[in-house]
Amino acid sequence: MATQTKLQTGAWLETPGPNARVVIRNDLPIPSPSKGEVLVKLECTGVCHSDVYGITGQTSRSTNIMGHEGIGRIVEVGPGASQDLLQKRVGVKWLYSYCNECEICEVNVTACPNQHNSGRDVPGTFQQYVVSPIEPLTMIPDTLDSAMAAPLLCAGISIYSAIMKLDLKSGQWLVILGAGGGLGHIGVQIAQRKGSKVIAVDTGEEKRKLCMDLGATCFLDFKTDDVTTEVKKLTNGYGAHGAVCLSGIRAGYELALSVLRNLSSLVPYKMAVHGFTIIGSSVGTKAQLDELLQMAVRGEITTITKVHEFEELDDLLEKLKRNQISGRVVVKIPQ
Numbered sequence: 497m498a499t500q501t502k503l504q505t506g507a508w509l510e511t512p513g514p515n516a517r518v519v520i521r522n523d524l525p526i527p528s529p530s531k532g533e534v535l536v537k538l539e540c541t542g543v544c545h546s547d548v549y550g551i552t553g554q555t556s557r558s559t560n561i562m563g564h565e566g567i568g569r570i571v572e573v574g575p576g577a578s579q580d581l582l583q584k585r586v587g588v589k590w591l592y593s594y595c596n597e598c599e600i601c602e603v604n605v606t607a608c609p610n611q612h613n614s615g616r617d618v619p620g621t622f623q624q625y626v627v628s629p630i631e632p633l634t635m636i637p638d639t640l641d642s643a644m645a646a647p648l649l650c651a652g653i654s655i656y657s658a659i660m661k662l663d664l665k666s667g668q669w670l671v672i673l674g675a676g677g678g679l680g681h682i683g684v685q686i687a688q689r690k691g692s693k694v695i696a697v698d699t700g701e702e703k704r705k706l707c708m709d710l711g712a713t714c715f716l717d718f719k720t721d722d723v724t725t726e727v728k729k730l731t732n733g734y735g736a737h738g739a740v741c742l743s744g745i746r747a748g749y750e751l752a753l754s755v756l757r758n759l760s761s762l763v764p765y766k767m768a769v770h771g772f773t774i775i776g777s778s779v780g781t782k783a784q785l786d787e788l789l790q791m792a793v794r795g796e797i798t799t800i801t802k803v804h805e806f807e808e809l810d811d812l813l814e815k816l817k818r819n820q821i822s823g824r825v826v827v828k829i830p831q
Contacts, residue, residue, distance in 0.1 A: 502526055505830045506623030507809045509560045512553035518622070518810045524561075527619070527627045529574035534581055534630055536588055538568035538829040541621040542646040543809065545678065548816045550616065557616055564590040564614035565649040566621030567642040568829070577630060587634040587649045588626055590779055592618050606779050622809065624829050634785050637793050647678060647799040647824040648788055650779065655683035655740065656788045657780030658763040659690065662738040666691030669731050671755045674742030675712065676703025678824040683740060684710045685797040686788075695736065697723055697751075702822050706800060718751065727755040736760060801826050 506524045509516060529535045542565030549555040550562050566588035570581050594601055594608035601608050614620040614628075636645055664670055670687050674680045675696030687694045688711035696707035696715045704715045714730065716723045727736055735757035741749055741764065752762055763775045780788070791797050800823030804812060808827065815821050 504624040505806070506561050506619075507563075507806070509551060509557070509562060512551060512557060514552055516551050516553070518551065518562075518813065520807055520809075524623060526625045529572055529577075529627050531575045532577070532629055532631075533574040533627050534570045534577060534586075534633070535572035536566065536568045536586060536626050536628055536633075537571045538566045538588070538621055538624060538626060539642045539831075540646055540803070540826050540828050541566040542650065542678075543812050543816065543825045543827060544650050545816050546650075547615065548813055551813055552817070555616070559615065559617065559619045561619040561622050562615035563621035563623075564588070564616075565646045565651070565826075566614075566626060566829075567636055567646050567649075568626075571625075581630070585636045585638060586628075587636050587645065587785075588614055588621050588628050589632065589634065589649045589653075589785075590614055591632050593629050593632060604781065606781060622827075624831075632782070634782060634789070637789055639793055640789065643801050643803045643826040643828075644799045645789065645792065646826050647682070647801060648785070648792060651678040651824060652682045652788055652797075652799065653780040653785045654778065655679040655742075656686055657784055658740050658775075658777040659683060659686050659692075660780070660784065661763060661775045661777055662740070662761050664690070664692050664738050664761075667693065668737035669693045669695060669727075669735075671695045671697060671727060671736045671739040671752070672742070673697045673718075673739065673748055673752050675707050675715075676700070676822055677742060677819075678821075679742050681706055681710060681800050681823050682797060683742075684712050686791070688712070689791065689796050692738075695727055695730065695755075700822075706822055710800075723751060724754040731757065738762070799824050803828060806830050 507518045508521045550557045592612045592614045594605045595610040670692040676698035693713045696712035699719045738761045741752035
C-alpha cells in the first residue's frame with residue numbers, strides 16, 4: 497500500500513441525535529480489502545443532505561463514518577483482484593453492494609432490498625481510505641476535476657435518473673422545485689441540455705442567479721411569487737408537462753401538484769386523481785452515471801461546488817441542516 501502508517505484521519509459521528517456533532521479523529525484504522533474488494537485513497541468527498549439525516553438520527557446508521565460521494569484512486573487490491581486496478585481513479589457511491597440474486601436485482605440493482613450503502617451500513621467516505629467492492633465502483637474520467645465530479649455520484653445521478661424517467665419531449669415544460677440546491681442545480685443543466693423549458697422554483701437572489709446562469713427559462717421564488725399562477729401563465733393555462741419535487745416538506749409536494757397539467761408526470765409523490773404518472777426515483781444505474789460523467793467531460797454540465805477543508809465538515813453539516821448552502825459542497829480529504 498502507498499502509506500506506511502496503519503492509522504488514518506476521518507470524521508467520526510459520536511452520538512446520532514438532534515444535537516450530535518462529528519469530530520475529526522486521527523486514530524482510525526486503515527482497513528484491508530478482502531476478496532473482490534479494493535482499498536481507495538480518497539481525494540475528496542461530497543457532502544449530502546442525507547448525511548444530515550444520519551447525524552440527527554432521522555435515519556438509522558450502523559457506522560460512525562458517513563459520506564458516499566468519494567473520489568480517489570485504488571491503492572491496494574484484495575486477493576484475486578487484478579493488479580491493473582492499482583491507481584485507477586474511481587468513485588465510491590451510495591450503493592456499496594447488492595445481492596444480484598433477487599427478483600428486484602433482475603430489473604434494477606439500485607432497488608435491491610438487500611443492498612448495503614456507504615455511510616449507512618458500512619463506513620463511508622468521510623475518511624482518507626475506504627474499502628469497496630470492485631463491481632459497484634465507477635471509473636472517473638481523468639479530465640474531470642475531482643471536486644466537480646464528486647457530487648455527480650449521488651446528487652447528479654439521482655436527479656439525472658429522475659429527469660430521464662419523466663421522458664419529456666424537447667420543448668416541453670419542466671418544473672424543478674428546489675432548483676437551487678445540490679440536486680436541483682444539476683437538474684436545471686441536464687433538463688436544459690435535454691431540450692426542456694425549465695421553470696426553476698426556489699427562494700433567494702443567490703439561487704435565482706444560479707438557476708438562471710445555468711440555463712433555466714425562468715425562476716420563481718416560492719416566498720414572493722404566486723408559483724401556480726405564474727406557471728399556468730407560462731404554459732398557456734395548462735401547467736407543466738412534468739415536475740421534479742426536491743422538497744422534503746408537505747407544502748412542496750402540494751405545490752408540485754398544483755403546477756402540473758392533466759396527464760403529466762411527477763417525480764416523486766403519491767398517486768393523484770388527474771391522471772398523473774407518479775414515478776419513484778432514487779439513484780440511477782451505473783450506465784446512467786457513465787453517461788452523466790461523459791456529459792461533464794463534454795462540458796455540457798458542471799457542479800457548482802465550493803471546496804472546503806476536512807475540518808470544516810461539522811460546520812458544513814450544520815449549514816445543510818439549516819438549508820444555508822447553495823449548490824454543492826465538497827471537502828478535501830487530508831493527504
